[in-house]
Amino acid sequence: MGRRKATSLLSQSPETERALLVCVHWRRDGWDPQSSLAELAQLAATAGLQVVGSVVQHLPHPHPRHYVGPGKLAEIANLRDRLGYTVLLADDELSPAQLRHLEDALQVKVLDRTALILDIFARRAQTREGRLQVELAQLEYRLPRLTRMWTHLSRQAVGGVGLRGPGETQLEIDRRRARERIAWIRRQLEDVRRHRERYRQRRRQQRLPVVSLVGYTNAGKSTLLNALTGASVLAEDKLFATLDPTTRRLELPDGQVALLTDTVGFIHKLPTSLVAAFRATLEEILDAHLLLHVVDITHPKAAEQAITVRRVLRELGADRFPTITVLNKIDLLAPDLVPDITARELGLPPNAILVSARTGQGLAHLRQRIAEALRAVAQPVSVQLLVPYREQAVLTLIEERGTIEEQRYQAEGILVEARIPSSLLPRVEHYVRSAPDNA
Secondary structure: OOOOOOOOOOOOOOOOOEEEEEEEEOOOOOOOHHHHHHHHHHHHHHOOOEEEEEEEEEOOOOEOOOEOOHHHHHHHHHHHHHHOOOEEEEOOOOOHHHHHHHHHHHOOEEEEHHHHHHHHHHHHOOOHHHHHHHHHHHHHHHHHHOOOOOOOOOOOOOOOOOOOOOOOOHHHHHHHHHHHHHHHHHHHHHHHHHHHHHHHHHHHHOOOOEEEEEEEOOOOHHHHHHHHHOOOOOOOOOOOOOOOOEEEEEEOOOOOEEEEEEOOOEOOOOOHHHHHHOHHHHHHHHOOOEEEEEEEOOOOOHHHHHHHHHHHHHHHOOOOOOEEEEEEOHHHOOOOOHHHOOHHHHOOOOOOEEOOOOOOOOHHHHHHHHHHHHHHHOOEEEEEEEEOOOOHHHHHHHHHHOEEEEEEEEOOEEEEEEEEEHHHHHHHHHHEEEEEEOO
């Protein structure tokens, strides 16, 4: 099966599409509708849309048929002639029925937040892996919505001899082709995952510690990577400026050498399909000895953004990894405000470090803290683990990062006595039978 690029649901023509934003405020997650719509407007601008207005409705939950209530739907329809919008952009992921009924009622293109993020990812993906990951997420998102529009899969001629089974409709053909494509992409991404794992194994054998940058999109992770390592990774003031992981050599004040890895940024209401599709890339986080959680301290929703990042890390199983919180962009604050910043007020660790990746302020202190943290997480601990026979990869990881002192074969698995660096504990804690001994 040949190569295929991830596709866009938005027009690629020079004429800019005009978007009306609509938000049903029903979540109680700390985000007010104005902040959520401001971020949606940023996403729209990143995708090349011109925002011409916005509508908010407060409901206990979105309307099951039209997302908004009937009265608000009539108001949105009346705005069409006045604002001339050609796209309705919803701030939540819509069900297939909601999409269909909104398009029928308004006679304009309807997109939701998930489709918009996928569209941006489709435009930004540069590597073969990135394009495959985005296309997988797009296909899984669009499959239940096939009755609306399916433009990027080829069509078979209606009634062509030998082209379809008895009674098979065009919709069934499209669904079958989509499922076949999904299966093919998953096989390709599994090959990518295995390749990455071999690369990580070689990296572990070199015994170089890995530091992963995590954070909300546009928090300044790529700029910080460049500032700490002297790299020249693309760093733009845009959402999702970089999608593919980048690793560079980091030299620390005490002579240690580490690998610093930048990963895709997170975002409020990050589509589940994207977390799943990018798991091969995000597994880089799970191989880290230390996380640097980069927070844009100038953002009015810095605390909520930090909560979003921690939630995604929890979904990935990385929420208990050793972490340094980095409050970035302090050069954009008034000088008299910087001493008043307290991470505790933002719900962040009190030992967070203030830096400016752009000007270099605070980077010497950050390098020192990284060195200290890596020395701490390298301290070996003695553990006893019970590893199921089917999970030999866990034994391989222990052998690469630590020392196996004894193995005993039991009915339910392999009982292992080992000494491992404390940074590895979050990865293997599920198998630990006895508390670590730091002696």
